[in-house]
Structure formats: C-alpha cells, structure tokens
Amino acid sequence: MQVTIDDTIILIxxxxxxxxxxxxxxxxxxxxxxxxxxxxLCQRRYDGLxxxxxxxxxxxxxxxxxxxxxxxxxxxFLASIQRxxxxxxxxxPGSEMIxxxxxxxxxxxxxxxxxRDIAVTLKRAWKRMGFFExxxxxxxxxxxxxxxxxxxxxxxxxxELMDKDMISTMLDEFGKIAPSVTKVLIDxxxxxxxxxxxxxxxxxxxxxxxxxxxxxxxxxxYIRDPSFxxxxxxxxxxxxxxxxxxxxxxxxxxxxxxxLIGYAFFYKGLEFASLMFIYWFLINGICSAIxxxxxxxxxxxILTAFIAAPITSLNPAIAAGWVAGYVEAKLRTPVVKxxxxxxxxxxxxxxxxxxxxxxxxxxxxxxxxxMIGTVIAFPYLTSLLTG
Numbered sequence: 001m002q003v004t005i006d007d008t009i010i011l012i013x014x015x016x017x018x019x020x021x022x023x024x025x026x027x028x029x030x031x032x033x034x035x036x037x038x039x040x041l042c043q044r045r046y047d048g049l050x051x052x053x054x055x056x057x058x059x060x061x062x063x064x065x066x067x068x069x070x071x072x073x074x075x076x077f078l079a080s081i082q083r084x085x086x087x088x089x090x091x092x093p094g095s096e097m098i099x100x101x102x103x104x105x106x107x108x109x110x111x112x113x114x115x116r117d118i119a120v121t122l123k124r125a126w127k128r129m130g131f132f133e134x135x136x137x138x139x140x141x142x143x144x145x146x147x148x149x150x151x152x153x154x155x156x157x158x159x160e161l162m163d164k165d166m167i168s169t170m171l172d173e174f175g176k177i178a179p180s181v182t183k184v185l186i187d188x189x190x191x192x193x194x195x196x197x198x199x200x201x202x203x204x205x206x207x208x209x210x211x212x213x214x215x216x217x218x219x220x221x222y223i224r225d226p227s228f229x230x231x232x233x234x235x236x237x238x239x240x241x242x243x244x245x246x247x248x249x250x251x252x253x254x255x256x257x258x259x260l261i262g263y264a265f266f267y268k269g270l271e272f273a274s275l276m277f278i279y280w281f282l283i284n285g286i287c288s289a290i291x292x293x294x295x296x297x298x299x300x301x302i303l304t305a306f307i308a309a310p311i312t313s314l315n316p317a318i319a320a321g322w323v324a325g326y327v328e329a330k331l332r333t334p335v336v337k338x339x340x341x342x343x344x345x346x347x348x349x350x351x352x353x354x355x356x357x358x359x360x361x362x363x364x365x366x367x368x369x370x371m372i373g374t375v376i377a378f379p380y381l382t383s384l385l386t387g
Contacts, residue, residue: 001213002028003220008201010034010208011223013216014096021096025210029103035204037104038112038197039097040211045118049094100210114196114209116189120236124188125181127238133178190218191228192235198223199232250316253374257314260381268385276381283380284310284373288320291369295361296352301328305362309370321367328362 001013002024012028014021029037041049104111126134193211197219201207211219222228257280265273288309292302304327309320334355352358 001216003216005220005223008206009197009223010206011216011220012208012210013213014210015213022099025096025100026103029100029107029109029208032206032208033107034109034206034208036110036112036200036207037100038114038200038207038209039100040115040193040209040215041094041097041113042115042117043113045094045115046097046113049098097210100208112196112200114193114200116192116232116236120238121184121189123238125178125184128181128184129178130180133180136178186215187218188235190215191222191230192232194219194222194228195230195232198228247316253316254314256378260378260385264385272384276384279381279384280377281310283377284313284370287373287376288324288366288369291365291367291372292324292362295365296358297324297328297362297366298331300331301325301362301366305366305369309366309373313370313374319367320370321363321365324366325359325363328359332358334359 003011003013005011010028010032012021012025014025039046101111103109193209193215197207197209209219261273261276264276285306289302289306292305297305301324305320305324308323312318312320312323332355
C-alpha cells in the first residue's frame, strides 16, 4: 500500500510477514530512487532482526531484576507467533524492512531508523498503566502462554494482515486491555515517526518510508497537517509518576503487617501473634511456591520461593521472584544454545522447554504467587483478629 505526499515523501504500508510487501518495497525503491530510505525500526529492533546472537550477550542478572522478565517474556512470545506465521508463508518476520535496507545499501542510499526505541515505548506504557491494568495485562499474557495453540494460527486470515500489520494488531489488543496506554503505543509512535520523516525530508529531496500498515493512516495524517510539529525528545523521555499505587502498597504492607501482629500480641497474647505469623508465612510461601512449580522451576527454586516470599513481601526493595530466579539460574544456568533458540521458538513446546524462558517464568510466577498470597493473607489475618 503506497501513499505519495507532495512527491517528496512516499509511504509504504506493509505487513511484517508478507512476501508481497517485500516485493513492493524493493520495486518502489527501484522506481523512485529516493535520497533516503526510512524504516519503522529502532536500533534495538534492527539489532534483533539482523544480529541473531544478540541474546547471547544478555547477562542473566538482567533477566531477573526489575520488570525485565515480563517484558522479555512478552517480546519472545509475540515474536514466536509472528515467526510461526511467517514460516507458514515462507517469509521471515521483518523481511520487508531488511529488504528495504539491503536495497538502499546496494544503491548507496542512506538509511534512517525512524521509530522510537521499543524499550522507551514499553516503559512509558508501563508507567502510564494503573495497578489493575497491570494485573489484567499479566493475567491475559499468562492465559495466552498456557493456551498457545499452533492450530489456531492456521485459521488466521493472512490477507487481513495487510489492513493492519501484526505488531499493530497486537498493540491494538493491548490497548483494549489497558486503554490508558493506547496513546503511548499507537498515537505517540505515529507522531514520533511522522516528525522524524518530516525532519529528514526537510534536509533531502525525496524520502521513501517503510512503515507498518497499521501506522500508515496516522503517520500520513500528521505529515499532511502543516501545523503539526512535536519535539521528539519529549516523546523519548520517561515521565516520573508522582503517585504510584504499587509503591504505596509496597510500603504499606510491612506497616500494616506490623500493626496486625502488634495488635495480636498486646490484645491476644504471644501465642496468637505467633499463630498469625505462621499463617502469613504459609499462605504467602505456598502461593509463591505454587507459581514457581507451575513455571517448572527446580525443587530448590520452589523451596526458595516458599521461604523468601513471606519475607520479601515485607520488603519493597526485593521480590520473591528475584531470589527464586537467582537460585534457578545457578542450578539451571542458561547456556548459549538456549539464548540462540530464542530466535527460533515457534511452538508452545519450544517456549516451555527453553531454560531462558523457564527462568523468566520462575521470576514472573514466583512474584505473582507472592502477590496473590499477600492479597489472601491480609483479609484472613484480619478475620482472625475480629472473629
């Protein structure tokens, strides 16, 4: 799908797993001989397409800490679906972008990566999401992993992907689950890419820009608007949240726990307070251990989650999944082969058996189990005091 704007900017809307898109991109570049070829990639995504060993240099600690486990799981899972569809149609994901870059290089035409860093997009989206949206996102993601059915991919109407490329379709679905981030995932990227293309066109005579079909309309609208102008640096900044429900809850938990235990000790006695502590330990520990077991963690990782969760739940600076993840990484250290296989995962079996994925799942599900345990334990302990 081609859109020409004032003979200076030619937009090509593509599906990321379409042989037709690959042919169209090379044909248009050959026909127009642009001064610059722009592609809807950031450096991180470009490296992921062209450097198959990019995972091999990823420190294990990076997989465990912060929200990396969730992001990397989501990235790998979505890429595996896209790769599976691409294989069915004989086209590697992102082939049209690579074809555009290769065609430009063969003709000595400069190439510009015009998309915003995917990590910035995800972090801005995460910061914008509310607490319950984050819970829902994680829940939907876990359902998708558990229900990953290769046969369902056979039923996808591939031609419809030309109306909206797969990544954009997935982002749209993401926006339905967490409406507050639609602006970050779609609108902001359209503005960023449009402004980047306009900036390039002002320095050069003609630009051919290869973008996902789902972004084509938004980018075209912004470029055609003479009053449109944004500062790309503003769209790349990470806003600080003045009020974070998760942080507040994280610091309130130890305070509330201390209040409950203190109240039990002074009004019910040491034995009752000790019993409450045991219930807290068991509920939190068992839930986190179950999560680790579902992730098929090592028995010692499961035991670690059981012991760590009741303690880490009272410390907002550390998470049960981090501790269980470190143990899992020590006992089943991912090797180079595991990292290489991440770029070849196409089935649920591949996804489930990979050591890197298992490590990420241990981190994610141990944390989720601990969170559920905390949610269950507090009302139960309160009921013991008031019962």
